Amino acid sequence: xxxxxxxxxxxxxxxxxxxxxxxxxxxxxxxxxxxxxxxxxxxxxxxxxxxxxxxxxxxxxxxxxxxxxxxxxxxxxxxxxxxxxxxxxxxxxxxxxxxxxxxxxxxxxxxxxxxxxxxxxxxxxxxxxxxxxxxxxxxxxxxxxxxxxxxxxxxxxxxxxxxxxxxxxxxxxxxxxxxxxxxxxxxxxxxxxxxxxxxxxxxxxxxxxxxxxxxxxxxxxxxxxxxxxxxxxxxxxxxxxxxxxxxxxxxxxxxxxxxxxxxxxxxxxxxxxxxxxxxxxxxxxxxxxxxxxxxxxxxxxxxxxxxxxxxxxxxxxxxxxxxxxxxxxxxxxxxxxxxxxxxxxxxxxxxxxxxxxxxxxxxxxxxxxxxxxxxxxxxxxxxxxxxxxxxxxxxxxxxxxxxxxxxxxxxxxxxxxxxxxxxxxxxxxxxxxxxxxxxxxxxxxxxxxxxxxxxxxxxxxxxxxxxxxxxxxxxxxxxxxxxxxxxxxxxxxxxxxxxxxxxxxxxxxxxxxxxxxxxxxxxxxxxxxxxxxxxxxxxxxxxxxxxxxxxxxxxxxxxxxxxxxxxxxxxxxxxxxxxxxxxxxxxxxxxxxxxxxxxxxxxxxxxxxxxxxxxxxxxxxxxxxxxxxxxxxxxxxxxxxxxxxxxxxxxxxxxxxxxxxxxx
Numbered sequence: 001x002x003x004x005x006x007x008x009x010x011x012x013x014x015x016x017x018x019x020x021x022x023x024x025x026x027x028x029x030x031x032x033x034x035x036x037x038x039x040x041x042x043x044x045x046x047x048x049x050x051x052x053x054x055x056x057x058x059x060x061x062x063x064x065x066x067x068x069x070x071x072x073x074x075x076x077x078x079x080x081x082x083x084x085x086x087x088x089x090x091x092x093x094x095x096x097x098x099x100x101x102x103x104x105x106x107x108x109x110x111x112x113x114x115x116x117x118x119x120x121x122x123x124x125x126x127x128x129x130x131x132x133x134x135x136x137x138x139x140x141x142x143x144x145x146x147x148x149x150x151x152x153x154x155x156x157x158x159x160x161x162x163x164x165x166x167x168x169x170x171x172x173x174x175x176x177x178x179x180x181x182x183x184x185x186x187x188x189x190x191x192x193x194x195x196x197x198x199x200x201x202x203x204x205x206x207x208x209x210x211x212x213x214x215x216x217x218x219x220x221x222x223x224x225x226x227x228x229x230x231x232x233x234x235x236x237x238x239x240x241x242x243x244x245x246x247x248x249x250x251x252x253x254x255x256x257x258x259x260x261x262x263x264x265x266x267x268x269x270x271x272x273x274x275x276x277x278x279x280x281x282x283x284x285x286x287x288x289x290x291x292x293x294x295x296x297x298x299x300x301x302x303x304x305x306x307x308x309x310x311x312x313x314x315x316x317x318x319x320x321x322x323x324x325x326x327x328x329x330x331x332x333x334x335x336x337x338x339x340x341x342x343x344x345x346x347x348x349x350x351x352x353x354x355x356x357x358x359x360x361x362x363x364x365x366x367x368x369x370x371x372x373x374x375x376x377x378x379x380x381x382x383x384x385x386x387x388x389x390x391x392x393x394x395x396x397x398x399x400x401x402x403x404x405x406x407x408x409x410x411x412x413x414x415x416x417x418x419x420x421x422x423x424x425x426x427x428x429x430x431x432x433x434x435x436x437x438x439x440x441x442x443x444x445x446x447x448x449x450x451x452x453x454x455x456x457x458x459x460x461x462x463x464x465x466x467x468x469x470x471x472x473x474x475x476x477x478x479x480x481x482x483x484x485x486x487x488x489x490x491x492x493x494x495x496x497x498x499x500x501x502x503x504x505x506x507x508x509x510x511x512x513x514x515x516x517x518x519x520x521x522x523x524x525x526x527x528x529x530x531x532x533x534x535x536x537x538x539x540x541x542x543x544x545x546x547x548x549x550x551x552x553x554x555x556x557x558x559x560x561x562x563x564x565x566x567x568x569x570x571x572x573x574x575x576x577x578x579x580x581x582x583x584x585x586x587x588x589x590x591x592x593x594x595x596x597x598x599x600x601x602x603x604x605x606x607x608x609x610x611x612x613x614x615x616x617x618x619x620x621x622x623x624x625x626x627x628x629x630x631x632x633x634x635x636x637x638x639x640x641x642x643x644x645x646x647x648x649x650x651x652x653x654x655x656x657x658x659x660x661x662x663x664x
Contacts, residue, residue, distance in 0.1 A: 016134035023127025031127035043094035081147030085510035099482040106478035166268040183257035190247015197240030214290040238298035245281025266369030303343025307435035310336025317449035345517035346423035353416035360404035363486040386462035390472040412494035447549025455557035
């Protein structure tokens with residue numbers, strides 16, 4: 001099995017290397033085929049691994065494949081842990097990545113137009129983009145398949161590095177450079193906490209191997225660290241690790257990078273924000289469940305952060321006019337749902353929503369890209385409308401993705417989102433009631449912003465210019481086929497996965513839940529099949545709130561918008577200060593720009609003017625030169641050129657020396 005797992009990891013890396021180093025020789029077709037082949041092999045083998053786990057003829061694999069170094073008894077290794085949690089992540093990551101690779105052929109076909117004519121950076125950009133997304137897939141696989149913290153950190157940083165390259169791919173655009181630098185710096189803040197958490201594990205556990213750390217954790221549950229008057233060691237470690245997850249999975253206040261990352265090409269929006277980078281934090285916390293279950297404080301911290309992010313970021317999505325940014329804020333909100341599930345110890349529900357969300361959110365991003373292609377890269381939903389009759393496949397798949405997102409009964413998002421809300425409601429953790437209220441009300445907000453975008457884009461009268469409307473047509477098959485293939489699991493995956501993943505034994509041995517925390521166990525006692533779950537959901541508040549949000553969106557943005565095409569702008573104007581707060585995204589960006597960015601520049605300016613110019617240049621460098629000059633100007637008067645002056649000086653010097661000698 002070791003060779004099989006190595007093939008899954010290395011196939012995308014080989015494709016990336018070939019496309020990256022030999023792209024000019026093999027051309028566009030050679031680059032996309034070698035990368036698609038590499039990711040396709042990984043996807044096929046990952047699905048084979050899942051199938052073998054389902055059939056029961058495959059045991060979890062936990063083994064080091066390479067020892068890098070041994071220092072003070074700590075082994076630094078590259079190794080694989082492939083259990084059912086890993087297998088599910090591998091299948092989701094590689095399948096979504098394969099769809100994105102195929103889609104990219106159509107989306108990036110005219111990428112030459114995105115570069116200035118004289119730009120050398122635009123040369124072979126198509127091949128370079130495929131190299132990057134294959135490298136991203138390799139990095140994510142290294143992360144989810146790791147069996148130790150060293151490899152986890154390598155994959156963690158690698159996806160961050162490649163996301164930096166992808167977000168700023170159009171490097172001649174100032175906005176893209178600002179966005180990728182912002183993503184890089186914000187993630188460095190989170191990664192600093194993540195690294196401190198790993199360092200604490202190495203210091204106190206004496207190992208970086210998952211199995212050894214998890215086995216030793218109960219024995220250190222009562223250890224206190226002399227920090228802030230005494231803090232539980234495991235609470236400190238779990239919160240530090242979660243700070244890393246807050247950066248990668250864009251939780252408040254480290255969420256600010258994700259909406260700006262829309263500056264990159266749409267395929268990477270789907271790849272980063274659907275099943276890969278932003279879900280790394282969700283996977284990491286689930287993998288670390290044996291540690292988190294020993295800290296009530298850390299679980300409550302996770303729960304409150306997740307619920308707050310889910311609700312507040314959903315509200316911001318109501319006032320966005322860029323089609324990709326609406327979907328981006330939706331991602332922020334849905335990640336909050338996943339994180340809240342982790343805080344309620346419903347890890348299986350969080351991972352289940354990660355899986356369903358990967359399909360329908362990738363679908364929504366790619367459908368948004370299909371619309372952008374048709375409108376010659378116009379992304380403003382206020383300049384769209386009536387696209388349904390021109391792009392029927394994009395319209396239908398977008399509708400499916402939107403229904404899955406709001407948790408419409410029977411769609412995949414229904415099973416996972418309802419499970420999260422019920423699990424949080426059944427939790428006894430501190431902050432659970434607060435979280436349940438926000439997550440429940442958030443269902444209404446999700447339906448409202450989702451169908452606001454849907455109706456403004458696909459229904460009503462066309463609002464684009466005549467030239468754009470005359471050229472509107474459905475996207476080519478390399479764009480529509482991935483949409484169709486992602487729409488299928490967006491509808492059906494919940495039906496097949498809810499029982500084994502949510503209420504079955506799929507995660508036995510992979511995720512640990514303390515007996516008093518297991519909210520899903522209580523829910524499983526009342527589970528009587530998918531249809532019974534749907535009937536139960538039809539009576540619950542989330543269903544009525546979702547339908548209320550959908551109905552309100554239809555009334556305002558479909559019916560009323562026919563009579564008043566500017567109704568969206570009128571509503572935002574009437575909202576007054578509330579709309580301003582949402583448009584300013586609660587002031588996080590302004591605060592960061594003024595306090596952190598401005599403060600850093602201010603400190604740099606002070607250090608430059610005071611430290612560099614005055615102390616170093618004027619004081620040390622120029623000052624030493626002036627001192628030598630002044631001293632030389634005084635001393636040169638001694639050099640008179642008269643012999644009797646030198647004789648007197650020698651006599652005086654001799655007398656002084658003799659006096660000192662006699663005195664001593």
